[in-house]
Amino acid sequence: MTVRENDGVADGRVGHDARRTAGFDWVAEVRTALMVAHRELLRFVRAPGRLLSSFVLPLTFLAVFGLGLNRLVGSNGNVEFVQFILPGVVAMIVLMSGIGSCVLVIWDREFGFLREMLVAPPHRVSLVIGRMAGGTAIASMQGIAILLLTPILGVKLELLTVVATIAIVILIAVAGTAAGMFLASWIKRMESFSAIMPLVMMPTMFLSGAFFPIQTLPGWLAVVVHLNPLTYGVDLLRRVVLSAQVSAADSHGPFTSGVALFGYELPILVEVGFVVALIVVFVALTARRFGKPT
Amino acid sequence: MPRWHSVPYICRMSVHSESRPESVSSGSKELPAIQVADLAKRFGSIDAVRGVSFDVKPGELFAFLGPNGAGKTTTINMLCTLARPSAGGASVAGFDIVRQAQQVRQRIGLVFQNYTLDPQLTAEENLRFHAVLYRVPRSEVPARMERVLKLVDLLDRQNSRVATFSGGMIRRLEIARALLHTPQILFLDEPTVGLDPQTRSRMWHDVLQMREEDVTIFLTTHYLDEAENADRIAIMDHGEIVACDTPTALKAMVGADAVDLVTADDTVAQESLLRCGYDTHVTADGLRVYVPDGARAVSGLVASVDVELQQLRVHRPTLDDVFMHFTGREIRDDGGGLTAQEQQVRTVTTSQR
Ligand SMILES: Nc1ncnc2c1ncn2[C@@H]1O[C@H](COP(=O)(O)OP(=O)(O)OP(=O)(O)O)[C@@H](O)[C@H]1O
Numbered sequence A: 001m002t003v004r005e006n007d008g009v010a011d012g013r014v015g016h017d018a019r020r021t022a023g024f025d026w027v028a029e030v031r032t033a034l035m036v037a038h039r040e041l042l043r044f045v046r047a048p049g050r051l052l053s054s055f056v057l058p059l060t061f062l063a064v065f066g067l068g069l070n071r072l073v074g075s076n077g078n079v080e081f082v083q084f085i086l087p088g089v090v091a092m093i094v095l096m097s098g099i100g101s102c103v104l105v106i107w108d109r110e111f112g113f114l115r116e117m118l119v120a121p122p123h124r125v126s127l128v129i130g131r132m133a134g135g136t137a138i139a140s141m142q143g144i145a146i147l148l149l150t151p152i153l154g155v156k157l158e159l160l161t162v163v164a165t166i167a168i169v170i171l172i173a174v175a176g177t178a179a180g181m182f183l184a185s186w187i188k189r190m191e192s193f194s195a196i197m198p199l200v201m202m203p204t205m206f207l208s209g210a211f212f213p214i215q216t217l218p219g220w221l222a223v224v225v226h227l228n229p230l231t232y233g234v235d236l237l238r239r240v241v242l243s244a245q246v247s248a249a250d251s252h253g254p255f256t257s258g259v260a261l262f263g264y265e266l267p268i269l270v271e272v273g274f275v276v277a278l279i280v281v282f283v284a285l286t287a288r289r290f291g292k293p294t
Numbered sequence B: 001m002p003r004w005h006s007v008p009y010i011c012r013m014s015v016h017s018e019s020r021p022e023s024v025s026s027g028s029k030e031l032p033a034i035q036v037a038d039l040a041k042r043f044g045s046i047d048a049v050r051g052v053s054f055d056v057k058p059g060e061l062f063a064f065l066g067p068n069g070a071g072k073t074t075t076i077n078m079l080c081t082l083a084r085p086s087a088g089g090a091s092v093a094g095f096d097i098v099r100q101a102q103q104v105r106q107r108i109g110l111v112f113q114n115y116t117l118d119p120q121l122t123a124e125e126n127l128r129f130h131a132v133l134y135r136v137p138r139s140e141v142p143a144r145m146e147r148v149l150k151l152v153d154l155l156d157r158q159n160s161r162v163a164t165f166s167g168g169m170i171r172r173l174e175i176a177r178a179l180l181h182t183p184q185i186l187f188l189d190e191p192t193v194g195l196d197p198q199t200r201s202r203m204w205h206d207v208l209q210m211r212e213e214d215v216t217i218f219l220t221t222h223y224l225d226e227a228e229n230a231d232r233i234a235i236m237d238h239g240e241i242v243a244c245d246t247p248t249a250l251k252a253m254v255g256a257d258a259v260d261l262v263t264a265d266d267t268v269a270q271e272s273l274l275r276c277g278y279d280t281h282v283t284a285d286g287l288r289v290y291v292p293d294g295a296r297a298v299s300g301l302v303a304s305v306d307v308e309l310q311q312l313r314v315h316r317p318t319l320d321d322v323f324m325h326f327t328g329r330e331i332r333d334d335g336g337g338l339t340a341q342e343q344q345v346r347t348v349t350t351s352q353r
């Protein structure tokens, strides 16, 4: 069939928005992303359950593993066990919250709101970015809230450490949200989500070095742990949070940080690189899948 | 089926549609609002839409009438760029639905068959979200929100969460939302399903009001009385358009009059009527015969029925008749009607009696 170009017939007031916005409109795309993020935040504050669980869970972990096992495991002179797992718990809660943000995508698909977004003019990448921004903001705030406990647990902090810590929390939040978006692009129904979530979360959490030092693991377990992206996130956070506390002399104690690959200790920037690469892969895969109409 | 409460609107509408052709042709360059050519969609082995073609004129109220699974929603999804056609193509507001999807999206408003509001947001927040996505200039948002909320009578509930709305209020809010960005073409997929008669008539009031604002409206429905409001109706069945014309023309195609009969044995009566060459159909209550002139045909009909006649009623054809006429023919084509063998058996039974 032949398709004639719209020659912009003056048709009164109808459709004048349309003529105004031909071509790619950066401002509109950014406003879209911000609006999508804004909605994500609105939904978060309107679900008191989510707010509550995001505190109860990490505090339980800290109480059980930290205070409970602290007596048993003891300290490393400078670092106590509870201080050791604090960054692990924070990384875990940030990741969990990030991945969990895909619930809303699945929910939107099931309850129809996704169609309202997909049929709108903005580019789908703007929608994905907006969702990620919202999910990241929520996840980072949760992580930072738990980090407020650091002084109580006796962790020494410096201003630079605080800034670096926040940056890394945000990085982990972005990674978690990207992973969540990727999952949401595959999981179509709420039931599958509740089945898959623990399957993804449990091994990721417990095989990441969040709760134990990874230097002393048996071979097969060490392989699994080193393949787990969260390992690098946890280690980054731990290195930064405990930086003021750990001196070179401690590096062979029981609660050491740092990840070694093939006997080579990775610098912080390489770990950051790993996480960033992961984010890029997840975002690319997600955009690809959401970009296609059926 | 409940009739419309808003009869005045229907009357006004029919006047409107007669005055329309002049106003349409007066436009110098009149592009069809929607132009569809051989559009088809296949899901695996299911042919949901089998090559439909039609045009919708700007400002027209065009209705898709068809039973469940006819392919109405699938057609809308393709026109709204949510689904890619398997074959054929279409342009909406002058833009190709596949290659210029973004331009199409900017110019259409859509009310889906299923609810698509966020129930955890308020009415106002839902509208704001929409306004940003559709690039409504920020300075115009408050005025436009007020206008559309007033149109659907929800101004006083704008700060309530949608979760607290009734089905009818949700539907009306969706219509308000679809109008927020002043679309050229509005798609309404079964906008009145699940609404009570009052809300339905209220919604039709809204729809007809939109026509006053020169919005082209494409709607789907199961309800014959709703289709009656349209300028033109396309009857869809099994993924095909079996008829497409104005309600009046469609009714004229059926025949001038319909005669409803109830007899002691409808099967036998149908046999004898068919033998006498009457266009006879089975309805839920009895038989229906289409004749050029009801009053004159009655005596002939009575003579042709060889069983006891219990009721006879002559009426002008309705869209109900149109639908039966066209889909009935389809069903016969599918082999769903009487087979030659069955007819034989029945003829034998009749002669034995
Ligand atoms: N995503 C899909 N996958 C497979 N089949 C589909 C899909 N969507 C629709 N169909 C099929 O296509 C056919 C037409 O469906 P469609 O939803 O367009 O009908 P409809 O006319 O809108 O019906 P209703 O009046 O019930 O809304 C049906 O047989 C349906 O099963």
Ligand SMILES: [Mg+2]
Pocket (backbone or CB within 6 Å): B072, B073, B074, B113, B189, B190
């Ligand atoms: Mg449908």
